[in-house]
Amino acid sequence: MLEKMMPTVVFSFLTPANIRSSEIAKSFFESVNTDLNGASLGKYGEVEPLSRDFANDLDGACKLWEQNLFWSETQRKGSGAVLHGTSRRHTNLSFYFDTPAPDGPAWIKFLTSVSHLLAVDYSSVHFFDKKSRTEEDEVLEGITSHDIQESLPTIAWAGCFGKPYVELIGKDDFESSGFVVVEPITESLIFCQLTSDPLDYIDNYETFRSRQDSVKSILGKDYFLGAPNATVPDFQFEHEVA
Structure with missing residues (x-):
């Protein structure tokens, strides 16, 4: 009998900050x-095969965080990585796991607290069944610094926009663009939620897509994938030159 596939949730965080400290790593893993x-936290290491166990050696993972770190967990088919940036590229922290049912409030709490911890320029949570519906949405399954330096791909179910976007687009435009929730986390970090339920992407896609298109139109399609010479922020990076 074939095992039924569960939907997948992906969290992505892109920060210009140097986040190599073990204290930041510990705070991140405590939030997970x-x-x-503890979704996605099973084995970890620098390279495959991953042989060290989070349950027995969290301190080792926090120490290894200073380098590039990979992890995975077989029960919920999750995995993640932190890939540190350079003077021209964000640090990319992303992970995913399968789940039988979404927990929107928990996901939002995690997204906002970690976005604040990491001082992100951009973060998102994307929930989908089997595969994303469009090429733009597929980018949300593994968004990179290169992606947002070219354009925003689309609007995720929920996300945070950091200082470069707050300065470029403006808080007033975010607040009037059609998100169901817009909340400032700090003066330079704003949380935006597209619809009330992450299941809307799976169960009410046409309504979800209509809201996506409406928000992009109000904010300005020049910021998004598909625009010729898309308008992007002037990102400033804190990393040492790699």
Whole structure:
């Protein structure tokens, strides 16, 4: 009997900051354990095969975080990585896991707290069944610094926009663009939620897509994938030259 595939949730964080400290790593992993019940945290290491266990050696993972770190967990088919940036590229922290049912409030709590911790320029949570519906949405399955330096791909179910976007687009435009929730986290970090339920992407896609298109039109399509010479922020990076 074939095993039924579960939907997948992907979290992505792109930060210009140097986040190599073990204290930041510990705070991140504590948030995964507290808010997401440890989803995706199984084995970890620098390269495959991953042989060290989070349950027995969290301190080792925090120390290894200073380099590039990979992790995976077989039960919920999750995995993640932190890939540190350079003077021209964001640090990319992303991970995913399968889940039988979404927990929007927990995901939002995690997204906003970690976005604040990492001082992100951009973060998102994307929830989909089997595969994303469009090429633009597929980018949200593994968005990179290169992607946002070219344009925003589209609007995720929920995300945070950091200082470069707040300065470029403006808080007033975010607040009037049609998101169901817009909340400032700090003066330079704003949380935006597209619809009330992450399941809308799976169960009410046409309504979800209509809201996506409407928000992009109000914010300005020049910021998004498909625009010729898309308008992007002037990103400033704190990393040492690699």
